[in-house]
Amino acid sequence: MAQKILIIEDDPDVVLSTRMPLESAGYEVHEAHTQDEGLAAVERVKPALIILDVMMDTHTAGFQLAQQLHGPTAKAEHRSIPIVMVTAVHQTTPLRFGPDEDYLPVEAFIDKPINPKRLLEEVARLLEQK
Amino acid sequence: MIDPAQSDLVSSRDERGLRPSLDELCQNARLLIRLRWVAGSGILLGTLIARWILDIHVQPIPLIIIGLAVLCYNSLLFFVCRVGENSLRRAWTVAWGQIILDWSAMTALVHFTGGITSPALIYFVIHAALSGTVLLPWHARSLSGLAILIVAALAFLERGGVLPHIRINDLGLDDGLYKNTTYIFAVLFFFGTTTITLSELVADKAQRLRQREKHIQQLFEARSTFMRVATHELRAPVVAGLSLMHNIEQGYVGELTPQQAGLVHRVTERLDGLRILIDDLLTLAASREASIANAPLEPVSVRAVLQKIIDQEKPNAERKQISLQAQLSDSAGIVMAGDIGLAIIFGNLLNNAIKYTLDGGQVMVDYRINRVKQSVEVKVVDTGIGIPADDLPQIFSEFFRARNAKALQINGSGIGLSTVRTLIDRYRGTIEIQSEEGKGSTLIVTLPLAPRQSESH
Numbered sequence: 001m002a003q004k005i006l007i008i009e010d011d012p013d014v015v016l017s018t019r020m021p022l023e024s025a026g027y028e029v030h031e032a033h034t035q036d037e038g039l040a041a042v043e044r045v046k047p048a049l050i051i052l053d054v055m056m057d058t059h060t061a062g063f064q065l066a067q068q069l070h071g072p073t074a075k076a077e078h079r080s081i082p083i084v085m086v087t088a089v090h091q092t093t094p095l096r097f098g099p100d101e102d103y104l105p106v107e108a109f110i111d112k113p114i115n116p117k118r119l120l121e122e123v124a125r126l127l128e129q130k
Numbered sequence: 131m132i133d134p135a136q137s138d139l140v141s142s143r144d145e146r147g148l149r150p151s152l153d154e155l156c157q158n159a160r161l162l163i164r165l166r167w168v169a170g171s172g173i174l175l176g177t178l179i180a181r182w183i184l185d186i187h188v189q190p191i192p193l194i195i196i197g198l199a200v201l202c203y204n205s206l207l208f209f210v211c212r213v214g215e216n217s218l219r220r221a222w223t224v225a226w227g228q229i230i231l232d233w234s235a236m237t238a239l240v241h242f243t244g245g246i247t248s249p250a251l252i253y254f255v256i257h258a259a260l261s262g263t264v265l266l267p268w269h270a271r272s273l274s275g276l277a278i279l280i281v282a283a284l285a286f287l288e289r290g291g292v293l294p295h296i297r298i299n300d301l302g303l304d305d306g307l308y309k310n311t312t313y314i315f316a317v318l319f320f321f322g323t324t325t326i327t328l329s330e331l332v333a334d335k336a337q338r339l340r341q342r343e344k345h346i347q348q349l350f351e352a353r354s355t356f357m358r359v360a361t362h363e364l365r366a367p368v369v370a371g372l373s374l375m376h377n378i379e380q381g382y383v384g385e386l387t388p389q390q391a392g393l394v395h396r397v398t399e400r401l402d403g404l405r406i407l408i409d410d411l412l413t414l415a416a417s418r419e420a421s422i423a424n425a426p427l428e429p430v431s432v433r434a435v436l437q438k439i440i441d442q443e444k445p446n447a448e449r450k451q452i453s454l455q456a457q458l459s460d461s462a463g464i465v466m467a468g469d470i471g472l473a474i475i476f477g478n479l480l481n482n483a484i485k486y487t488l489d490g491g492q493v494m495v496d497y498r499i500n501r502v503k504q505s506v507e508v509k510v511v512d513t514g515i516g517i518p519a520d521d522l523p524q525i526f527s528e529f530f531r532a533r534n535a536k537a538l539q540i541n542g543s544g545i546g547l548s549t550v551r552t553l554i555d556r557y558r559g560t561i562e563i564q565s566e567e568g569k570g571s572t573l574i575v576t577l578p579l580a581p582r583q584s585e586s587h
Contacts, residue, residue: 011366017373020382055362113372113405116380118445
């Protein structure tokens with residue numbers, strides 16, 4: 001059975017660019033577009049991995065959702081799902097919109113624009129570790 | 131520009147005026163402490179000179195006690211300001227504590243130098259004016275009133291014989307002057323009006339300054355919010371487009387003909403150039419904030435920032451099969467800077483080194499402490515395309531790009547190095563560049579070690 005991946009992202013073009021390589025690699029892809037939709041989709045889909053955008057309906061929706069899923073009060077079943085956070089500001093710019101990423105409870109970061117090759121590598125690495 | 135008078139940004143002020151910030155209170159306390167060393171020693175020295183050199187008949191013992199008391203409580207205030215955490219509450223306590231102590235000392239000084247006939251009376255005016263700069267206008271007003279009350283009380287208590295009148299013969303004043311009610315009222319009138327007018331004027335100016343400072347701060351905040359939001363809104367469509375293009379380039383929507391692949395590559399490159407420009411503008415905005423005069427400098431470890439940047443840049447180097455080597459001294463290398471500013475400096479240098487080095491080249495980072503010069507030296511060496519000799523003098527200018535970089539169509543905005551230089555100037559460091567076209571470049575950044583960390587590791 002194909003492993004399920006949930007994309008939580010509000011920009012339809014970024015969703016599409018994330019979906020295409022994942023589907024071609026044989027994953028079953030689901031999507032959600034806001035923080036609340038994302039949380040509901042995690043319950044419903046029970047994904048093997050989550051790809052999470054930082055800014056959606058609010059500027060910190062991604063950070064908040066990461067806290068809800070992996071923070072100290074999160075359910076154990078949620079905590080075991082690896083999260084790849086898609087950051088909006090490229091790596092050499094130290095200016096980010098949210099808290100320092102060292103404190104974020106996520107497993108990996110990838111930058112926008114999405115590089116399909118790197119995305120697949122990161123996803124495969126995390127799913128293997130699981 | 132928004133007219134300050136009409137802007138609703140500043141109208142949210144307290145009815146009684148803008149309260150001074152913690153910073154302002156602390157600065158004022160420090161200034162008063164410095165002045166008080168002079169005042170206390172002045173009283174001691176003045177007494178000695180007046181009594182034993184000019185042979186004026188003052189009572190030296192009480193005056194010397196007053197001078198010593200001033201120096202004593204000033205030492206106490208000095209330590210209170212140095213030790214422990216600065217809180218607003220504490221700063222206000224110090225501000226009011228200073229006023230109570232100073233005014234007591236001044237009252238004693240006036241009493242022992244002739245009461246209403248004392249030449250030291252003028253000190254009250256200075257103090258009322260000073261309190262106008264530190265406190266709120268109504269505080270200053272109340273204190274001016276209090277000054278008049280104190281002097282009046284002193285005058286009438288001496289006149290009525292409750293307090294002894296201490297007379298200084300040598301001033302040539304009429305012996306009975308302190309008993310003359312007309313004289314007392316005349317002095318009180320002119321003393322009072324001077325004190326009130328001066329403290330009002332000063333308090334008003336202090337209010338205007340505080341208002342302006344608040345307004346400038348709000349403008350800065352508004353501008354940086356605008357820059358962040360605008361750049362993000364600009365960046366979102368560009369990165370979405372690039373993400374789609376990468377999918378096409380990497381064959382997820384089928385094979386492309388060579389001509390299609392060429393066009394897709396061109397579009398991707400143009401979009402990527404736009405992305406870099408937006409990112410650099412964002413960095414520029416951040417560095418402007420970090421380099422403005424009132425952004426506080428704090429101790430930052432150069433090693434820690436450098437390590438973080440090297441880790442971040444590793445994937446970029448790997449993508450181009452560039453060997454990225456680092457020789458980092460174990461010392462933390464604490465300098466007075468900002469962590470965002472330092473990250474911008476080293477991020478730019480390393481990013482440039484990788485960007486302008488062809489595939490398979492080398493980039494080397496060398497970090498060491500120069501104990502003799504008490505400085506931190508960071509050297510970034512690459513085997514890249516280098517900079518033509520006649521372009522070198524302009525390399526730090528805003529939007530300038532070297533000829534060969536443009537010719538090779540390497541994306542860039544020409545903002546990076548000018549940002550780096552602005553920040554290094556702010557941190558009192560230097561940047562030096564050596565380059566030979568076709569062979570590579572070496573950039574050397576020198577930053578002074580923070581004074582306290584100079585001795586330790």
